[in-house]
Structures are given as structure tokens and as C-alpha cells.
Amino acid sequence: MEETHGRSVAGQSxxxxxxxxxxxxxxxxxxxxxxxxxxxxxxxxxxxxxIEKIRGMRLALGEFYVAAPTGGKCIRVYDVKHGSDGDLPxxxxxxxxxxxxxxxxxxYRGAEATYKFFRQLYDRNSIDDKGMCIDSSVHxxxxxxxxxxxxxxxxxxxxxxxYFNRFTIAIDVIAHELAHGVTEYEAALEYHDQPGALxxxxxxxxxxxxxxxxxxxxxxxxxxxxxxxxxxKKVKGKxxxxxxxxxxxxxxxxxxxDPQPAHMRDFVKTREDEGGVHINSGIPNHAFYLTAMExxxxxxxxxxxxxxxxxxxxxxxxxxxxxxxxxxWQVAGVLYGEGSEExxxxxxxxxxxxxxxxx
Amino acid sequence: MIIHLVRTGGFGGMRRxxxxxxxxxxxxxxxxxxxxxxxxxxxxxxxxxxxPRRGAxxxxxxxxxxxxxxxxxxxxxxxxxxxGLRPLVRELSKRLKG
Numbered sequence: 313m314e315e316t317h318g319r320s321v322a323g324q325s326x327x328x329x330x331x332x333x334x335x336x337x338x339x340x341x342x343x344x345x346x347x348x349x350x351x352x353x354x355x356x357x358x359x360x361x362x363i364e365k366i367r368g369m370r371l372a373l374g375e376f377y378v379a380a381p382t383g384g385k386c387i388r389v390y391d392v393k394h395g396s397d398g399d400l401p402x403x404x405x406x407x408x409x410x411x412x413x414x415x416x417x418x419x420y421r422g423a424e425a426t427y428k429f430f431r432q433l434y435d436r437n438s439i440d441d442k443g444m445c446i447d448s449s450v451h452x453x454x455x456x457x458x459x460x461x462x463x464x465x466x467x468x469x470x471x472x473x474x475y476f477n478r479f480t481i482a483i484d485v486i487a488h489e490l491a492h493g494v495t496e497y498e499a500a501l502e503y504h505d506q507p508g509a510l511x512x513x514x515x516x517x518x519x520x521x522x523x524x525x526x527x528x529x530x531x532x533x534x535x536x537x538x539x540x541x542x543x544x545k546k547v548k549g550k551x552x553x554x555x556x557x558x559x560x561x562x563x564x565x566x567x568x569x570d571p572q573p574a575h576m577r578d579f580v581k582t583r584e585d586e587g588g589v590h591i592n593s594g595i596p597n598h599a600f601y602l603t604a605m606e607x608x609x610x611x612x613x614x615x616x617x618x619x620x621x622x623x624x625x626x627x628x629x630x631x632x633x634x635x636x637x638x639x640x641w642q643v644a645g646v647l648y649g650e651g652s653e654e655x656x657x658x659x660x661x662x663x664x665x666x667x668x669x670x671x
Numbered sequence: 672m673i674i675h676l677v678r679t680g681g682f683g684g685m686r687r688x689x690x691x692x693x694x695x696x697x698x699x700x701x702x703x704x705x706x707x708x709x710x711x712x713x714x715x716x717x718x719x720x721x722x723p724r725r726g727a728x729x730x731x732x733x734x735x736x737x738x739x740x741x742x743x744x745x746x747x748x749x750x751x752x753x754x755g756l757r758p759l760v761r762e763l764s765k766r767l768k769g
Contacts, residue, residue, distance in 0.1 A: 396757065397750050455765070458681045462750060463725025485682065492727040503727055511727065512684075539682070552683045566768070567685060584677075585731065586722070590684020 354435060357621065357646055385431075385438070386445035387423045389416050392467075394454050401449045401465055415450040415480045419468060422486030423448055429487070429522045430494070433612055434620050439493035446490065450480060459485050461492035475547055475567060482541045483526060488519035499627035506632045508589035513596035514623055520555060521612045531604050531611050537561065555601040558594030574598045576633070576666030595665045596633060603640075603661030607654065614654050615661075618644045634670070637662040641669045672705055673737040676763040680731035680748070687767040707759040708736055713743060716756065720747040732760060 391413075392402030405411060408420035423446045430436035437443045447465035452458075456469025459479035466489040468479045479485055492515050495501055501511035516538050524534045538561075539552035549562020549570070558572035572594030573579055579595065582588045600619060604611035618640055626639040641658045648654035659669055672693040679686050693701045713736050723729060729749040734756075736743055745756070752760060 397752075398754075453761075457683075458728065458730060460682065460728035460749075461726055462729070463723070479682065488682070489728065496725060496727075504722065515727070542683075567687075571684075584679040584686060584733075585684050586680065588684075590680065590682075 354621075357625070385424070385427050386443065387420060387427065388445055388447050389419045389423075390447065390449040391416065392449040392452050394451055396453055397462070400462070400467070401447055402451075413450070415468060415470065415478050418478075418480035418483075419448040419450050419466070419486065422480065422483045423466070423490060425483060425526055426487040426490045426518075426522050429518075429525055429612075433525070434617065436494070436620075436624075439490065440497045446493075448486075450478075459489055461489045461496075463496065466490065466493075471542070471544075473544070475544055476542055477544055479542065482523075482539050484516075484519035484523040484537075485539050485542065486519075487522035488515040488538065491515040491518040494518070495623060498624045499631065500629045501627065501631060502629050503586055503589060505587035505589075506592070507630050508586050509592040510596055510627075510631055510633065510636050512589045512593035513600070514619070516553060516555060516593060516597050517600050517616070517619055521616045524610070525612050529610075531608055534611065536601055553590075553594070553597070555597040558598050572597075574665060595667070596636060599637070599661045599665045599667065601661075602664040603657045606657035606660050614648070615657070618647060618654065618658060621647065633667050637667045637669050638671075672708065673735075674704065674708065674763065675735040676760070676767070677733040678730055678764070678767060679733075680729060682728045689763055689766045689768055691763075691766070704759075704762065707762060708738075711753070711756040711759050713745070713756070713759075714738075714741055716743075716745050716753065718744055718746065720745075720751045723748050723750050726750060734760070734763075 389405045389408035390401040390403060391405055392399050395402060405416050408416050409424070411417045411420070427438060427446060430438070438446060448468065449465060450468045452467045452469045454470075455472040457472055457476045458469050460467045466486070471477045471479060492511070495511050495514050501507040501514070503511055519538055520534070520536060536556035537551035537554055540550060542552060543549050543562065547562065547567060548564040549567070551561045553570065553572060554561040558574040559570050561570040561572070563569040571580065571591050573592060574594055576595060580588045580591045582591070585591060600615060604615040607614050622636070622640045622643045626643055627636060631639070641655060641662070644652065644655040644658045662669060673690070674693065675688070675690045677686065677688040691704065693704055696704070731746070731748050732752070733744060733746045747756075
């Protein structure tokens, strides 16, 4: 299964028709999965998972297609000059990495770091894994307290200056938004209720991991906060969310208290926020944190890899927390072996938030 | 007229709201607000807009207006805000409280 550029690899047509079984013997795939490099390892993992009939695995077109190299990263920053949705993306900024406008520079550098993170650690080429340009617009509306992914690009507000600083100030916010794009191209988790909270959690996980990776932090050194630096000094709070202790990130007279639960028994039933997608994400966030702490070292190496492969290959759009737990556990088994330390850590992580893995 | 905006969602997932009884405002504040409600043709807007097909972290608005016998609520996500409603939402957003 040698990598070729711009052409299909052996087995592509059969794979698409779901008749993978028998092309490469499972023992060979297992060997590749354990000792292969880069793409061949990933391909072996994908085929193994299909053979093991993990229900819910995505049968994406192009799964076995190795795209022609795009000749490097493409990261663009636009200034929408306080315009709104209809004005996007705005005016392209030349040399954004050297801009004197901190929002432009941060948007560029955050996107670049996130691109490198996915490329170097998980062999992913940009948001769509086909090298698409990563576009961001800064100065969205006026005093805008938000950042977002609109399905095509990232958007950053300047903050109101009273409670919020500019939203590019925190690299995990940028990585969070970019990860929404990755999720949209992979599991495409629906943005409401439990799948929506998983979607949010995936963005927090990779948001935090990019920050940890940039700082070369081990799990013990990391702060596990999301959006540190976003609040002005006026606000009583460290950040928007905490993965290590959901529900404790802020408690402010004007903004209220961090509403995140850390356990299923505190799951919040609400119609607001598309069914609490930014609230109940505390539960899978904490499961990831517990898994990573159990494994120690650098969270992006094993826990992050398990979560990434699960997002890419093993989740469907309507996945629940219980399904995500089972899939991460299965992926850990495929990546590191049944009963491995990694698989046990995943099980412990989810157990710690009240989600049992049903085999 | 009573205007009540609740904003949820967004990156922070924070709930913030503002409730205004326009009758209690001086006329220089009341009139522009009531005019924006009129210009938005608020009472003719659908009550619930669809969820955006793509994207994440957008704000979600639930806007209720009571005017005499009439009462109407519009629920809509930021990217799908009708153009006519944007000036009113922008104005109310400046007054959001915790």
C-alpha cells in the first residue's frame, strides 16, 4: 500500500463498494497498524475498523484516495471592517503574519499553528484534508463578543472591551473554530443536543491540545482552560470553560456562573443553546481530560490520536455520548491493542463522567 | 411596548438578555426602538427559523415583542437573521445584561 500522488491506491474501487475483507489479510493490517508509518498506518487502521464492522463507521467517498500535494499551506486573513455576515470575507490582508494589527497577526498565527498541529501529528492536510485554504475574517461587526465557524471560514469579533477582549487573543479559541471545520468534513456531528455537545467538545479538545502542543506542556503542566485571556480584568473568571473542572471557569455578578456539568448526573436539559451544546460539552470534555491524565505525558500523542481517529473514522452525525465512548474505546483497541493501557484509560475516562461503555 | 431579547449560544454559550418597556423610556429612546420594530415588520416574521445547515458557535436569538393585544416571538440564529431585523438586534445587543 505505497503512497501515490494524485492517483487511487490499490483496492480503492473495492473499498468503496464495501468489499474490503480479504484484500489484505487482517494480520498484515494489524502489523501495519502497529508498525507502519503515516498514511499506510492510517489506511491499515481504517481497513481494520471496517473489517471489525464497527457500526456507524463513515463510508466517505475518497477514503482511499491520496490527494495530490497542494504545495504547502494556504492561510488567508481578511478584514471585514466591522461589516456583518453579508460582507464576508472582506478585504484580503497582505502579509498577515507581520501585520501591526494584533487581530490579523493572531488570526494568522493561530491558524498556522493549528494547521501544523494537524499536519505534523495526525497527517491531516487542512480542514478538509485536501489542503483547502484556511480563511479567517477579523473585526466582524462592532463590539462583537464572539468567534465562529460559518461553514466556509472563521469569524472573529473584537469583543466589547468591557467584559471581552478580542477573540483572536487565545490560540485555543482559534483552534476550536478550525476544529469545527474539521468536524464538519468528518463526523459532521449535528449541532444540537448530545451530538452538538460532542461537536463542541471535539473543538475544545483540539483547541486545548493545540495550546498544549505549542507550549510543549505535559498533562500536568497544562491549564486545561478554554479561552483564557478572553475576559477583561473586570470579570471574575479565568476562562470560558475548564476541562479539568467543568463549572468552575467563571463566577461573575454580571455574566453569571459557568454552567457546565462534569458528570451525566448533572446533564442539563434545556432548549436554549441548541439543547445546551456549550453546556453539556463539559461531560465529554472531562472524559477526555481524565483519559489524558490517566495516560500522562503529552495529551496529543495518545489520547488526542484516539479522539482524532474516532472523529475522522468512527462517528456518525447523530452520535450520543454513549456512542462516542464506545467508539473511542474501540479505536483505542485498534490503535494500541485490546486491553491495552490506552484502552483502559479511555474506559476510565468515560466512567469518571458516568458513561459506561457497552460492548 | 415590551421588547425582550434572549441571546444564547456563541463560543461562550452564555445566556444574556435584555427586557425593555418602551413606555418607561424617554421619547428620544422609545421612538427609535419602536420604529426599528416596525421597520423589521416583526409581527409578520416567522416564529422559528431553521437551524443553519453548516457552521458553529453562532449566536441564537429569541426575540419577543408585546404591543397591546399582539405578542410574537422570533427564534433565529445569527447567520439567518433577516436584513430587516438586524438593526433592531444590533441595537438591543448593546443593552444586554448578564
